[in-house]
Amino acid sequence: MNKGFKLAAAVLCATVLGACGKGGADGQAAKNEAITVGFSQVGAESEWRTANTRSVKEALAAPEFNLKFSDAQQKQENQIKALRSFIAQGVDVIAFSPVVESGWETVLREAKAANIPVVLTDRGVDVSDDSLFVTLIGSDFVEEGRRAARWLIDDSKDSTGPVRIVELQGTVGSAPAIDRMAGFKEVIGQDPRFSIVRSQSGDFTRAKGKEVMEAFLKAEGRDGIDVLFAHNDDMAIGAIQAIEEAGLKPGEDIRIVSIDGVRGAFEAMKAGKLNATVECNPLLGQQLAQIIRDVHAGRPVPKRVVVEEGVFTREQAATELPNRKY
């Protein structure tokens, strides 16, 4: 399967209004001068995030780039502080992956006033004025939720009875949690056999995924859960531990579908404990670097760049595992 990226052609092409930064509005980036990029990362909450950080650092390397990297430890206030510090330092471009969707207007206006273009990677923001950022590079999270639900419907084609689902949500207020939930519900909502009996945040971490799954099992009983939908693989892997500790067989007694497609998920699928994973590609670094070059040089860039992804089942795990890059 081709894991390449594609530019979403159907979306509006941004004219990069007021976003040329120090590269110059005449489209001429200063040659041989490093582009200073302030990058604020969400944190280190998952295998996905670790791969994403590695990809960004590798792509935004010296001598072409002067990267100022900041880890927000999953806190919006830390990201706002980092963004303000990048503005104060007069970086050429700010790139960040927002922890949550809302609450960005003020700081993004400050960046715009300082004529520093902002590139969003991975996650989007909810702002009234979309000229506050140049572009968003990342996955279609709604579609990922739909893909998880479609896999489940297909996997349940021989069952007539009710299918009781528990959902482990990602970080409250984050774009992937909001969108994956919406996409999943949209599809299962069309089939009366399916119902979500419990839904709670596990904050995208293994530890929380385990903790919340333990609570689900306690509340619903050993026989009360048919399926787990986890918004990421790490939470699913944590939940697998909880299911095993409860004396049940993950992948059999409780079917599990999650999102990301990290190596740990492929190993769990190979062991038969996870049924399917929907790919969410974290290797955004090279694409981000190219967007930054374009923005810095004053060239127009698409307003939205969507990453191409697939779905993998446990039947494919052993063959696919050696090909995984994260």
Ligand code: AHR
């Ligand atoms: O924003 C992408 C999500 O964030 C990934 O699915 C998850 O693993 C990460 O923490």
